[in-house]
Amino acid sequence: MKLPSSVVPAVAIEGLVVRYGDLTAVDGVSFEAAAGEVTALLGPNGAGKTSTVETAEGYRRPDAGTVRVLGLDPVADHAALVPRIGVMPQDGGVYPGIRVLEAMRLFAAYYDEPLDPTGLLARVGLTDRASATTRSLSGGERQRLSLALALVGRPEVAFLDEPTSGVDVGGRQIVRQVIRELRDDGVAVVLTTHELAEAEHLADRVVIVDRGRVVGSGPLAELLRGGGEEIRFGAPAGLEMGSLGERLGALVLETTPGEYVVACPPSPAAVAALTAWLAERELPLADLRAGRQTLEDVFLRLTDRSEA
Amino acid sequence: MKRRSLAAQTRTEVLLTLRRGESVLLTLGIPVLLLLFLSLADVLPLPTGVDHPVDFLFPGILALAVLSAALVGPAIATGFEREYGVLKRLGVTPLGRPAIITAKTIAVLAVELVQVVVLTGLAFALGWRPDGALVGTALLGVAVATVAFAGAGLLLGGTLPGLTTLAAANGLYVVLLLVGGMVFPLDSLPSGVRAAARLLPSAALAEVLQHALRTGTHLGVQPWIVLVAWAIVLPPLAARCFRWR
Known part of the structure; x- marks a missing residue:
């Protein structure tokens, strides 16, 4: 049974540990992300953000701790979960020879009630690139296509890994606007970024990760309030x-x-x-x-x- | 597996295969060129009892075409799809692995269908006559070989980086072309090479097709054993070793 989102947090991560051989990439990370909020995992490169998100996406089993997305186990309940999440990976992951609109239509076909591919392309500002192959897109255009592909299935949870990295100023405004619209539509947005400005612009809650651990977290306003006596x-x-x-x-x-x-x-x-x-x-x-x-x-x- | 997503995925696989110039060159251009050139230029050693080069060449070139469509093409495509994170990304959509594999299989069969039509038409134009051809035997041979070749292709593309797969698959193509009994008769190879070659699926398929499409060729049981054995061993091995990124 699908529980109301107010009862089950969209993403609940508790004591997550991820190891690669001897290297402990994630060392006891805990946080929750709610529907209708943008949660930013903020930290330097190599802090364990992507490993955390990929565990929530079901790519790897936790070495310790629990991960639940919409109340489901991302690995065991993979088939039930994937129609309800949207993933924007850090490295595109789109056929280089496919055209932009073809890619949108292909991904739309994977889902039961997709958004209109043409309308979504307009939202991310790629209408005039619809017949370009993804190979010929600029880095920023590729990122916006990747974002659109993550959203075409009307996800309840959107995982966006570094959504604005490599995006120029104009594109950045578009990406930020789309993310705000997602939040307003009640989507739980979990994004990672190593850029403070992005977190400050976008996030309702910030989880600061460093060397695999959470070193600070909370609503943005609360994080900023503390320690003001200086x-x-x-x-x-x-x-x-x-x-x-x-x-x-x-x-x-x-x-x-x-x-x-x-x-x-x-x-x-x-x-x-x-x-x-x-x-x-x-x-x-x-x-x-x-x-x-x-x-x-x-x-x-x-x-x-x-x-x- | 949903029909709509499978149909869309299959359409994309076929479309992208046709759009890759190097794959069209490999799967269609080179076989057509070889069949045409070698049938008209008198440069090849022919097995005894063959009057027209095309009688020997057509079955061999068909085997070569199947090799390129089922092994080389999918290996290179898969290698680069892993490299670009395409398969990884598809892993978090509702598409599912069975649909990915089914779509790739249908795309291979579609390419093979085009190859069969084009090459048969060309062979016919060059004087090959289908009298007494064992069509069922030929199709069965192609089907079993496709499974074996695809297993080998996915073993390469599923484990090696994109560029390494490209080099390895093309290298394999040339080696199997030379020792596969496809263009050069096995009889013209040194005996040690010939014995080893006959253990490979390429020569086995060529022998099956020679038997099926050239009247009066004897076919032992060994080519079938070789083909079936590779078809049983390679796909599970590929599935076991396959890395999605």
């Missing part, structure tokens, strides 16, 4: 931090050359004192953030890759 600013490297600290009455740290953190609440007075100190020394202020962190701050702190 001022971050960019200025020339090698400031006299002792002098600045004395003026502000707080500890100042240079996290990377030219990036500074002041451990005090971002009151207007403190910000005024900081800018005055810089003005007296005729030093430029590259950027200034107070209170609210960017996802990048969270990411760098959690993944301990301040050099990245």
